[in-house]
Amino acid sequence: MEQGRAEARPARALGAGREAAESGSAVETGSGAASLVESGLGEQWRRVRARLHAELGEATFNSWFKQIELVGVGDGRVMLAVPTRFIRNWLLSHYAERLSTLWSEEDPALSRIEVLVHTRAAEVAPVAAEPQAAPAPTLTPAAQIDGHAAPRHVAQAAPRFTAPQPTSASQIPNGFEDAGVGAPLDPRLTFDAFVVGKSNELAHAAARRVAEATDVTFNPLFLYGGVGLGKTHLMHAIAWEIRRRQPERKVLYLSAEKFMYQFVRALRFKDTMAFKQQFRTVDVLMIDDVQFISGKDSTQEEFFHTFNALIDHNRQVIISADRSPSDLEGIEERIRSRLGWGLAADIHPTDYELRLGILQAKAEEMASRNGPVTIPDGVLEFLAHRIVSNVRELEGALKRVVAYASLVGRPITLDMSQDVLRDLLRCNDRKITIEEIQRRVAEYYNVRLADMLSARRARAVARPRQVAMYLSKQLTTRSLPEIGRKFGGRDHTTVIHAVRKIDELRAADSGMDEDVDLLRRMLEGGNGAS
Numbered sequence: 288m289e290q291g292r293a294e295a296r297p298a299r300a301l302g303a304g305r306e307a308a309e310s311g312s313a314v315e316t317g318s319g320a321a322s323l324v325e326s327g328l329g330e331q332w333r334r335v336r337a338r339l340h341a342e343l344g345e346a347t348f349n350s351w352f353k354q355i356e357l358v359g360v361g362d363g364r365v366m367l368a369v370p371t372r373f374i375r376n377w378l379l380s381h382y383a384e385r386l387s388t389l390w391s392e393e394d395p396a397l398s399r400i401e402v403l404v405h406t407r408a409a410e411v412a413p414v415a416a417e418p419q420a421a422p423a424p425t426l427t428p429a430a431q432i433d434g435h436a437a438p439r440h441v442a443q444a445a446p447r448f449t450a451p452q453p454t455s456a457s458q459i460p461n462g463f464e465d466a467g468v469g470a471p472l473d474p475r476l477t478f479d480a481f482v483v484g485k486s487n488e489l490a491h492a493a494a495r496r497v498a499e500a501t502d503v504t505f506n507p508l509f510l511y512g513g514v515g516l517g518k519t520h521l522m523h524a525i526a527w528e529i530r531r532r533q534p535e536r537k538v539l540y541l542s543a544e545k546f547m548y549q550f551v552r553a554l555r556f557k558d559t560m561a562f563k564q565q566f567r568t569v570d571v572l573m574i575d576d577v578q579f580i581s582g583k584d585s586t587q588e589e590f591f592h593t594f595n596a597l598i599d600h601n602r603q604v605i606i607s608a609d610r611s612p613s614d615l616e617g618i619e620e621r622i623r624s625r626l627g628w629g630l631a632a633d634i635h636p637t638d639y640e641l642r643l644g645i646l647q648a649k650a651e652e653m654a655s656r657n658g659p660v661t662i663p664d665g666v667l668e669f670l671a672h673r674i675v676s677n678v679r680e681l682e683g684a685l686k687r688v689v690a691y692a693s694l695v696g697r698p699i700t701l702d703m704s705q706d707v708l709r710d711l712l713r714c715n716d717r718k719i720t721i722e723e724i725q726r727r728v729a730e731y732y733n734v735r736l737a738d739m740l741s742a743r744r745a746r747a748v749a750r751p752r753q754v755a756m757y758l759s760k761q762l763t764t765r766s767l768p769e770i771g772r773k774f775g776g777r778d779h780t781t782v783i784h785a786v787r788k789i790d791e792l793r794a795a796d797s798g799m800d801e802d803v804d805l806l807r808r809m810l811e812g813g814n815g816a817s
């Protein structure tokens with residue numbers, strides 16, 4: 288099993304700042320905006336930066352915050368500028384909330400963050416700004432902000448906000464930076480950080496092959512599987528690997544939703560030629576979550592042409608979806624069939640071993656980033672047994688336990704984990720059946736299933752029967768009479784007696800207590816491992 292480091296991808300839900308920037312609303316400081324020096328904003332900005340520096344440490348601060356410039360404020364918003372779209376998107380997806388909190392602590396009237404990308408000297412362009420909608424705002428000139436010279440590329444005075452022109456793919460540096468159409472890639476989602484098990488080995492092998500090949504192998508590579516099972520992780524990993532091996536290749540990764548958004552925008556600005564040009568001149572195009580364009584006819588049409596043009600020119604296309612090409616309802620038949628022409632590799636739900644491997648890798652990664660974390664034996668196993676829905680939730684559960692322990696200053700224990708994750712555990716609870724309990728208990732005590740359901744009263748059979756009744760009461764929602772009926776038509780008072788008896792025995796006999804607990808964990812985990 289390959290293991291490595293990873294951590295959660297950037298949250299998909301974006302903070303208020305991102306909304307503001309994406310909405311394209313222009314920033315006005317208002318005519319009465321005082322200079323930053325006069326208003327004390329420069330000082331507030333220094334305090335916000337100092338707090339971020341203290342919270343995040345030198346390395347993170349330098350990577351993401353050192354290059355931010357405060358451009359202006361107004362209308363409840365703080366406007367910052369950064370040199371690249373990559374930094375902008377990263378800041379918004381990771382730190383928008385923190386930044387707005389820190390600013391509103393400085394001044395409750397400032398609760399939204401807008402991050403702009405420095406463009407040409409006379410222009411600061413918020414993404415997707417609407418030229419018609421935007422009044423020519425008065426920016427507080429950067430030179431006034433801190434009383435320093437204006438930062439390079441930041442607007443000197445009252446620039447107009449302009450809609451960024453779609454850039455051609457030839458402008459994509461290193462074939463990687465998204466040039467406004469793609470999404471920033473998460474540096475943590477690499478092959479090294481991807482743990483391989485039975486359920487994802489085909490998808491992983493195919494992804495590796497595509498990333499390592501110098502020619503086009505499977506076209507398209509179609510990765511599919513349920514929510515949170517690693518499709519996006521693999522796509523990012525392919526992009527990073529291609530960048531490492533063949534930096535001259537132009538790689539474009541974006542979600543199907545973003546594809547549609549760009550397309551609609553191109554239609555609106557009557558700029559479809561530039562749109563087509565952008566997409567059709569890349570070497571590798573990756574579109575994530577293609578099911579999103581189900582039922583969206585014109586986007587599908589454009590996607591189909593883009594897809595065909597790339598495949599015809601022997602450019603690699605990689606698509607992901609939550610289901611197989613043939614199951615993509617709402618997507619035209621001709622597209623579904625073409626999507627299946629290359630290699631379709633599915634990712635199955637994880638098994639216990641893979642979940643445990645992923646947890647170990649994530650725990651190591653956390654420790655390497657934040658210092659040692661002591662996770663006692665049994666906690667990772669417990670999580671791997673109980674959080675079976677998907678890897679995103681599994682990872683979230685681990686983070687929650689570690690964060691809780693660190694906040695309350697207590698060591699991590701099994702009890703604490705159960706407590707902290709109560710809601711998540713409930714959602715992940717499998718529906719355990721009485722039949723399953725009977726089978727498992729019979730196997731455990733080495734008695735015949737038929738005997739457990741029979742009228743036999745010998746202790747060797749009666750005790751396991753009582754344990755099975757007890758577990759049926761604990762782990763299912765069946766009523767006492769229903770349980771009784773499933774045990775050879777017994778009366779509900781027999782079930783009550785069994786439950787009492789096992790409770791007493793558990794209290795008096797630690798061996799019995801352990802047996803019952805182990806059986807419970809086996810049943811809840813859904814497999815035989817303890």
Ligand SMILES: Nc1ncnc2c1ncn2[C@@H]1O[C@H](COP(=O)(O)OP(=O)(O)OP(=O)(O)O)[C@@H](O)[C@H]1O
Nearest residue numbers: 295296480481482514515516517518519520678679
């Ligand atoms: N095999 C794995 N090894 C390490 N981390 C994994 C693995 N599979 C998934 N993850 C992690 O689980 C999280 C969710 O994965 P990802 O976003 O790739 O899922 P997805 O299949 O694209 O989900 P969605 O259908 O919601 O788009 C990510 O943090 C990812 O790093």
